[in-house]
Structure formats: structure tokens, C-alpha cells
Amino acid sequence: MRHAVLGAGGVGGLIAAALAQDGQEVILVLRAETLEVYPGGIQLESQVVGDVDVDVPAVGRLDREVEVLWVAVKATQLEDALRTASPAVAGNALVIPLLNGVDHVSRLREVFGELVVPGAIRVESERVGPAHIVQTSPFAAIDLAPPPALRSRAVAVAGELQSAGLSCNVRDSEAEVLWGKLAVLAPFALATSSVQLPAAGVRADPVTSRLMLASMREVGEVAATQGVRLDPAIYEKALLNMPAGMRSSMQKDLAAGRALELEAISGPILRLGREHGIPTPATEELVRRVGAAQAL
Numbered sequence: 001m002r003h004a005v006l007g008a009g010g011v012g013g014l015i016a017a018a019l020a021q022d023g024q025e026v027i028l029v030l031r032a033e034t035l036e037v038y039p040g041g042i043q044l045e046s047q048v049v050g051d052v053d054v055d056v057p058a059v060g061r062l063d064r065e066v067e068v069l070w071v072a073v074k075a076t077q078l079e080d081a082l083r084t085a086s087p088a089v090a091g092n093a094l095v096i097p098l099l100n101g102v103d104h105v106s107r108l109r110e111v112f113g114e115l116v117v118p119g120a121i122r123v124e125s126e127r128v129g130p131a132h133i134v135q136t137s138p139f140a141a142i143d144l145a146p147p148p149a150l151r152s153r154a155v156a157v158a159g160e161l162q163s164a165g166l167s168c169n170v171r172d173s174e175a176e177v178l179w180g181k182l183a184v185l186a187p188f189a190l191a192t193s194s195v196q197l198p199a200a201g202v203r204a205d206p207v208t209s210r211l212m213l214a215s216m217r218e219v220g221e222v223a224a225t226q227g228v229r230l231d232p233a234i235y236e237k238a239l240l241n242m243p244a245g246m247r248s249s250m251q252k253d254l255a256a257g258r259a260l261e262l263e264a265i266s267g268p269i270l271r272l273g274r275e276h277g278i279p280t281p282a283t284e285e286l287v288r289r290v291g292a293a294q295a296l
Contacts, residue, residue: 018049225278
């Protein structure tokens with residue numbers, strides 16, 4: 001298939017490099033400042049795919065029809081990214097976002113219509129230099145949740161990802177995919193960012209660990225209002241068994257002074273909690289702590 005990837009950060013770079021080294025046609029769509037220093041290929045160090053050094057062409061604006069358009073930018077960069085990939089150029093491409101949160105799906109459907117296939121990725125991967133990606137988690141798992149009419153095409157995409165060495169499953173419910181990820185992502189990102197420590201540091205701090213697990217349960221209660229039933233025991237186990245050195249992307253952004261995805265990650269939980277009368281004190285406290293750390 002022909003793939004275009006919006007963004008060459010930890011996630012976009014991983015996807016692009018994995019597919020390209022497996023022989024797929026891939027093009028990166030980069031911001032002007034990133035394109036200026038792009039060396040023409042991606043150097044990937046991955047615990048899952050292995051070490052890859054592969055040429056991948058890049059442009060500042062999508063200039064050809066593709067079959068898959070991956071949206072792998074931060075939520076704070078989405079609107080700028082959308083200006084670089086016109087639906088008229090993308091053609092009949094499947095649009096697969098791997099953003100954090102849930103609100104981006106409706107925005108993408110405003111632009112690309114029913115071609116959007118919501119996705120979620122569980123991974124620790126970051127860009128450490130121009131086109132240099134380091135993926136350190138022992139897993140890189142992708143879930144796709146296509147509308148029924150797009151399922152066969154999504155299955156084909158999943159097959160290409162699996163051939164490239166990445167785990168990918170096609171699920172029936174986009175709400176379960178998005179809220180299932182958020183049930184781990186939000187508590188973990190907020191907790192690690194609030195104390196600026198990796199997973200082991202959070203678990204060693206009784207107060208922060210308690211808030212993290214309480215926040216996870218709050219996410220589950222909010223998810224239930226969206227028709228999603230999450231087993232808290234499964235998500236508690238996931239949080240307590242995160243690799244000791246694992247850090248969240250929000251934690252890394254905070255340390256580097258970059259814009260945080262705080263609204264994208266915590267906003268739906270707090271907003272829907274208020275709308276449905278569900279208290280979310282643990283999530284609110286973690287958000288407050290992250291805001292205080294950001295203000296320093």
C-alpha cells in the first residue's frame with residue numbers, strides 16, 4: 001500500500017520506518033522547520049522492530065493520492081497538520097489517527113468524512129534527534145476500530161503492520177479502543193508528570209500511586225456513560241506492571257518545556273464527569289499538580 005504519515009515524532013517515525021523497511025511505499029508530511037533538517041531517512045532503534053536505517057521521502061504538504069493517511073502528531077499540533085493534507089489530494093485514503101484522547105475523531109470526520117478509522121497505540125517511543133527514533137518499551141501494540149464498511153481495508157492495513165513487526169488488532173468498538181487506552185494513558189501520564197518520575201517512582205510514592213489508581217477507576221466510570229464497560233482489575237494490573245523506567249510523553253514534554261496534551265488527555269474525563277454527575281477528584285488533583293509543575 002501507499003502510506004503517508006503526518007508527523008515524524010516517536011509514533012509517526014516508528015510507523016514510517018517499520019513500514020518502509022518492510023517494502024511499503026511511505027512518505028512523510030512534515031512541518032517546515034522539521035523538513036528543513038530532515039536527513040532523508042529515519043534511524044530507528046526499536047525493542048520490537050530492531051535497528052532500522054531506511055530512506056523515506058518527505059514533503060511539506062501531501063502532494064499525491066495515498067491509500068492510508070496516518071495522523072501521528074500531538075493533539076496540540078492537529079489543526080496545523082490538517083492544513084498540510086487536503087482531502088482532495090488524499091483521495092480515498094483511510095485516515096488513521098493515533099492521537100491521545102477521544103475528541104480528535106469527530107474533528108477528523110469533519111474534514112475526511114467516513115474514511116476515518118480510529119486507532120490507538122501503546123508504546124514508549126520518542127524522537128531524540130532529527131529523524132532519530134528510539135522505541136524503548138517491550139511492546140508496540142496498535143488497535144484499529146474501523147466502521148463496518150471499512151473493516152476489510154483496515155484488516156489489510158493490520159496485515160502490513162504485522163508483516164513489519166508491529167502488533168496490530170482490528171476491534172469492533174471504537175469507543176472501547178479509545179476509552180480503553182485512556183484508562184491507562186490518563187492516570188499514567190498525569191501521575192508521572194505530576195512527580196516527574198517514571199513508573200517505578202510513581203509506584204514508590206504512596207500518595208501519587210493511590211491517585212493514579214483512583215483516576216483509573218474514574219475513567220472507567222466515565223467510560224460507562226459512553227457505553228464502555230472496563231474491568232478495573234485489568235487496568236490496575238496494567239498500571240502496576242508498567243516497565244520500571246517507562247515515562248509518559250506528557251512527562252517528557254513537561255521536562256522539555258513543550259506544550260502539553262493536558263486538555264486532550266484529561267478534558268474528556270473531567271467534562272463528561274461533570275455532565276453525568278460523576279465525581280473525578282483524583283483526576284482533578286493530578287491535573288492540578290501537573291499545572292503547578294508546568295508553572296514552575
